Amino acid sequence: MKRIEVNPVGDREILISRDFDAPRDLVFDCWTKPHFVQQWLSGPDGWRFVSCEIDLREGGHYRYVWENQQGERMGLTGQLKEVVRPEKLVSSELFDEDWTDGEALVTAIFSEDDASRTRLTQTVRYSSSEARERALVSGMADGMEAGFARLDRMLTEMPKAS
Numbered sequence: 001m002k003r004i005e006v007n008p009v010g011d012r013e014i015l016i017s018r019d020f021d022a023p024r025d026l027v028f029d030c031w032t033k034p035h036f037v038q039q040w041l042s043g044p045d046g047w048r049f050v051s052c053e054i055d056l057r058e059g060g061h062y063r064y065v066w067e068n069q070q071g072e073r074m075g076l077t078g079q080l081k082e083v084v085r086p087e088k089l090v091s092s093e094l095f096d097e098d099w100t101d102g103e104a105l106v107t108a109i110f111s112e113d114d115a116s117r118t119r120l121t122q123t124v125r126y127s128s129s130e131a132r133e134r135a136l137v138s139g140m141a142d143g144m145e146a147g148f149a150r151l152d153r154m155l156t157e158m159p160k161a162s
Contacts, residue, residue: 004148006141011129014136016122018148022155024112027120028086030151031108032056040151042066043074044143051075058083062091078106086110100135102127 005017020027030036034052042049043066050073051065058080065075075096082090089108094100105125112118126132 004141004145006136006144008132008136009123012126012132014124014126014132016120016124016141016144018120018145020118020120020148020152020155022118022158023116024110024118025086026155026158027118027151028110030154031110031120032085032089036154037064040154041147042150044146047074056080056083081105099138100126100131102131104131 078093
C-alpha cells in the first residue's frame with residue numbers, strides 16, 4: 001500500500017513524498033486542472049469543495065474553498081511562482097485562517113520512472129520553525145494521504161494519456 005512520507009528538514013521545512021502508478025503528465029494535470037482537483041482534493045471527511053480556481057501560469061493565482069456540513073468555510077489562496085509542465089510547480093500558500101503565521105512556499109517536483117510511475121516530492125517552507133512544528137502535529141499527513149488515495153482511485157479510472 002502506498003503511503004505518504006513526511007519528514008522534517010532543517011528548522012522550517014517539511015519534505016513530502018508519494019508515488020502514483022500513472023505517468024507524470026497525467027498526475028500533473030490532476031494537480032493543476034480544476035475539474036480534476038475538485039475530485040480528489042476534497043478536504044477532510046465531511047467537507048466539500050465549493051470553489052476551485054487555478055490560473056496556471058507564472059504569476060497566476062489559485063483559490064480553493066471548502067465547506068463543511070455546518071456551513072463553515074476554509075479557504076486557501078496562493079500565487080504560482082514557477083510553472084514547468086509537467087515537472088515542477090512552485091507556489092505560495094496562505095490559509096484564510098492563518099494558522100501557519102504567514103505564507104508558506106511549496107515546491108512540487110513530478111518525476112517519472114521507466115515504468116511511467118510518478119513520484120511527487122513536495123517541499124513546504126514555513127514562515128517559522130514554530131509554524132512547521134504546528135503543521136507536523138496537525139494531522140496534515142493523514143488528510144493529505146486521504147486525498148492522495150482518492151487521486152490514486154481517480155488515476156486508475158483514467159486513460160493514461162492526458
